[in-house]
Amino acid sequence: MTLIDRANYRGEVYLAAFPLKVVCLLIFVGLMVGCSGGAAKEKEAMAATSRAIPVAVSPAALKDMPVYLTGLGSVTAFNTVSVRSRVDGQLIQVNVKEGQDVKKGQLLAQIDPRPFQVQLEQGQAQLFRDQAQLRDAQLNYQRFKDLLHESGAMSQQQVDTQKAQADQLEGAVRADQAAIDNAKLQITYSRITSPIDGRIGLRLVDVGNIVHATDQNGLFVITQLHPIAVIFTLPEDSLRSVSQRMKHGTLDVDAYARDNQTKLATGKLQTIDNQIDQQTGTAKLKAVFSNADNMLWPNQFVNVRLLLDVKKNSIIVPSAAVQRGPQGTFVYLVKQDKTVEVRPVAVTLAQGNQSAIGSGLQAGDVVVTDGQDKLQQGMTVVPQSRPPNAPAPQTSNATPAS
Numbered sequence: 001m002t003l004i005d006r007a008n009y010r011g012e013v014y015l016a017a018f019p020l021k022v023v024c025l026l027i028f029v030g031l032m033v034g035c036s037g038g039a040a041k042e043k044e045a046m047a048a049t050s051r052a053i054p055v056a057v058s059p060a061a062l063k064d065m066p067v068y069l070t071g072l073g074s075v076t077a078f079n080t081v082s083v084r085s086r087v088d089g090q091l092i093q094v095n096v097k098e099g100q101d102v103k104k105g106q107l108l109a110q111i112d113p114r115p116f117q118v119q120l121e122q123g124q125a126q127l128f129r130d131q132a133q134l135r136d137a138q139l140n141y142q143r144f145k146d147l148l149h150e151s152g153a154m155s156q157q158q159v160d161t162q163k164a165q166a167d168q169l170e171g172a173v174r175a176d177q178a179a180i181d182n183a184k185l186q187i188t189y190s191r192i193t194s195p196i197d198g199r200i201g202l203r204l205v206d207v208g209n210i211v212h213a214t215d216q217n218g219l220f221v222i223t224q225l226h227p228i229a230v231i232f233t234l235p236e237d238s239l240r241s242v243s244q245r246m247k248h249g250t251l252d253v254d255a256y257a258r259d260n261q262t263k264l265a266t267g268k269l270q271t272i273d274n275q276i277d278q279q280t281g282t283a284k285l286k287a288v289f290s291n292a293d294n295m296l297w298p299n300q301f302v303n304v305r306l307l308l309d310v311k312k313n314s315i316i317v318p319s320a321a322v323q324r325g326p327q328g329t330f331v332y333l334v335k336q337d338k339t340v341e342v343r344p345v346a347v348t349l350a351q352g353n354q355s356a357i358g359s360g361l362q363a364g365d366v367v368v369t370d371g372q373d374k375l376q377q378g379m380t381v382v383p384q385s386r387p388p389n390a391p392a393p394q395t396s397n398a399t400p401a402s
Contacts, residue, residue: 055371057334057383058318062363065311065349065356069242071285073232073255075300078288079196079224085211086189087111091219098202102194102222109219111190111211120183127176134173137166198222223298228291230255230267232304233282239272242285245308246272253287255296256303264295269306311349314356321367322347322355331361332368332375334383340368342377 085091093110096102141162147154201221205211211219230253234242245251251269256262267289276283287304289296296302321331322345333343345360361367366383368375375381 052380052382053374054382055368057366058369060315060317060361060365065314067309069238069306069308071232071234071304073230073302073304075296076229076231077223077298078229081222082218083220084218086213087186088212091209091211096200100200104197106194109192113187113190116186123179123183130172130176134169137169141166198224227288228296230287236276236281252307254305260303265289315361316354318369319353319355320369334366339380
């Protein structure tokens with residue numbers, strides 16, 4: 001018998017000699033150990049399911065929902081005037097400072113008026129001489145006419161010639177008066193006044209320079225800031241609703257800074273352009289702002305929000321609370337026992353960071369706004385005003401009304 005056969009033989013002898021009760025006991029102990037391990041795992045899973053999860057919540061509110069249309073715009077001066085001299089001469093005086101607000105008719109600068117004053121005096125002297133000659137010609141014409149009718153000492157030709165001479169002198173007098181009026185106008189033009197109410201820009205010509213009426217650059221640029229206009233664009237699909245709303249009243253327009261958070265001014269929509277840009281599919285609209293606090297400046301970039309409508313008595317929740325799944329939109333509703341329920345909702349309007357709910361919620365219902373990725377139906381939550389260890393939420397940019 002070999003060594004292997006001996007070992008197998010001894011094993012069979014040992015198993016045969018091992019008591020059957022001991023074998024059964026070992027099998028029972030193994031089964032108990034396996035069952036106890038599975039129960040522990042099941043308890044751990046149940047404990048994990050029932051563990052309270054901190055989430056951010058917000059109540060559904062019953063309030064009015066504004067409907068905005070958003071666009072990009074540029075501030076445009078209501079009136080811009082380049083002030084130029086209408087006469088040639090030396091600039092001898094500037095009466096305003098750069099950046100100063102001026103009124104219509106206010107004196108801005110003075111051109112040397114002496115050459116025009118000399119022309120005025122010359123015209124007045126010429127008028128005086130021609131008026132004297134005219135009086136003499138008229139008297140002679142009257143004498144010739146009397147002699148013609150009384151004694152026939154004058155011929156009709158002499159009378160007509162004298163009348164023509166008197167008429168020529170009258171024409172000279174009128175020309176002299178026109179020259180005088182022109183000299184007076186030149187003196188008036190030498191005083192440069194503001195044609196509009198506005199703000200003076202940077203001075204373009206210094207005192208002492210000779211200016212001409214044909215100069216390309218003016219003396220100043222005056223920009224009217226009160227009121228001021230904003231030109232912005234909207235998609236062509238929005239023009240119909242805007243046009244219909246304009247028939248019932250004036251629409252409010254808000255201008256925001258580049259960050260789309262800082263509100264600069266509120267104005268009124270004035271008009272819609274008469275054509276659509278085919279390349280971009282947008283149309284231009286013009287809004288007017290009073291700009292009393294000078295928050296808007298020409299060529300400034302602004303974000304525009306046009307208030308199109310207001311939905312009365314809407315159920316409003318933060319847009320962050322609305323989730324989307326295979327079955328549609330839903331929210332996690334926090335019940336009285338601090339457990340959550342998956343509640344299907346119908347969103348009628350999404351505007352910025354708020355959503356209007358058409359069905360599925362009532363005013364006062366508490367919904368989860370942050371932490372939904374950890375939630376399931378029936379889980380227990382710890383409602384908080386905002387997520388732990390997280391900064392306060394910021395208002396998101398407004399989006400066009402759906």
